Amino acid sequence: MYSWIWRHLPFGLAGKLIGTLLLATAALALLWFIVFPWAEPLLPFDDVQVTQDGYETGDSDFDLPGDGPNPDTGESGDEHAIPYDTTAPGDGG
Template structure:
């Protein structure tokens, strides 16, 4: 460190949200990786099943103008 500033941004003790999640998952690295994969799949499932269908009528994708008509 130089005057309290780390030379690399990941060595200053702040590893962000993903580091926080990784540290708090139980098990070895392989178990953590498997749990992380399951969490990602659950998030994708919830997005496709609930969030995107709810938001779709609110988005202007069907408001198409052709030749100013």
């Protein structure tokens, strides 16, 4: 296909180079202004939903469940804490 286009562009090497740049620019403009705006609503890239359903926000916007002690029980509330030592003897840690 590219060789067919190259053979049919007029005006020698300079005309072929300029014609190639014009065709490439036209193809990019067609994609940028017509195809991509048409396809954007069909693509899921902007469908990001971050919510905090079920969480009550405290004084700070960065309060997350598990931060700080539980007011009812006094426990730390960190449900992801590992209840055993993860360092092996000799690790230096």
